[in-house]
Amino acid sequence: MDWYDPDLTITEQANLLSINRTSLYYKPVQPSLEDVHMKHRIDEVYTKYPFYGSRRITVHLNKRGVEINRKAVQRHMREMGIAGISPGPNLSKHRLAHHTYPYLLRGLAITRPNQVWAIDITYIRMKQNWMYLVAVIDWYSRYVISWELDQVLEMPFVLHAMERALGQATPEIMNSDQGSHFTSPTYTDLLKERDISISMDGKGRALDNIIIERLWRNVKYEDIYLKEYSTPRAVRKGVRDYFIFYNEERPHQSLEDHSPAEIYLP
Template sequence: MPKKVTGVPKGASLSQHRQENVYLAIQAVHQAESLSIQLLCEVAGIPRSSYYKWLSHKPSPRQLENQELTEVMMSLYHKVEGIFGCRQLTLHLRRMLEKRINHKRIQRLMEIKGIQSVIRRKKKKYPRSTPQHVAENLLNREFQADAPNEKWVTDVTEFKYGHGQKAYLSAILDLHDNTIVSYVLGHSNNNPLVFKTLELALESVSECKPLIHSDRGFQYTSTYFKEKLDAANMKQSMSRVGRCIDNGPMESFWGTLKCEKYYLHNYRTFDQLKNDIDDYIHFYNYERLQRKLNGLSPMEYRTKAA
């Protein structure tokens, strides 16, 4: 029985791939129903000679390589529940296969298999608050840091579960390596949620006084939060009014977390939501490769810096 050729060589069109599917269908029906090749070719509208030419065709090394690459790609894609797009699949396949792989090749194979990253975006709503303390935008969209624990960004985002119940996630992200330094999931969007996140972050570092940037949410503009930062000798920075891009890296992480985990599931309980967030943040910190980190995960990049 001839080998099935599922890989498409570089430069081959999707129409050629569809033509190959016709040949495979003829082969399958012939074997299952014992119908004549002549009849099946007439129904499909192709010359019988073309079918037999395909039948005797031997796959090229490139086609065999594409077949292997496609199998590994699909296995990885299903493992991560479809959250990876072309760039992420390319990064992971390069590491898994220890080969230089062009992202355009992966994009072509994804088109052939009919897969794409699962993406869903939701706009964030910003509650109005009366600030007790406002800081200048010291970060000024300079989102690069030369060393760990030099610049932190922080924010709170909302999740829904059960029957309209809400949970709130507070997190701190290090701009040097995009590591989530600390996070707390709670039932209420309040001061203790944010203060606990800061305390956990400070416990994880020693002799570091990072700049911390946030929006103008009521927790961050409170006098008590300012007192905590002063006690830790930390400088505070805040986004300008209505300029969410001033805290872009944190907004980007929320979008990634929700697209790659939260929007893919329905959560009945707080514990189910918490377990998935715990799992995802560990995956994000230790396993999710990032192109701007030279193809390393945040913790790998952080460890190399240390």
């Protein structure tokens, strides 16, 4: 860091980096164990029933002895980035200024690798916190092409996953939900530059992105819920190891017991 000058004031350093000075003093507040526990319970319900909204999740929890009102469930869901009747967790309120695209997969025969990819984000729990996982999957072979983990729901980790996937191949169609990450011009322009057709799930259609919903259930039931990771480092290693297993070893009934890699890779 040859540019660093120890004599610069905090204000001068902030100005050079084009950031708000107050952000340099900010220390993130750790969530309470009660909040973490409640988010984990909501995650379990939502993973099993992705078409449940806040009202149904509230009823489901209350019937099982978990006392919580709908307003609190809505707050947790916002912080988790999930919304009912939407296959992904990707932010229930997309920006109205951002253009959405039609769903292109209805009635489409998907017969080969790289014909259709899907992308989505999900909530990944830890013992005392959580992370977010984004993945790109090939629809035909179920092969996970790329993935990223982050502790915040910001745009960069989505772009990094997409750029890494495009470094390996180019799909004809890219499918997602209508969340704010996927309607952002930063994301859609990346696809348009490659002449990729953009497809987005229909509003209120929980099964339009069913392939990646099944992936999330596999990841959570076969790894995350079993391991109860404590640190981001442990989550990254665990998810990396699981996706290697998922791609290369795990047989899929829909693939006649082949692994995704056997179908996707030449």
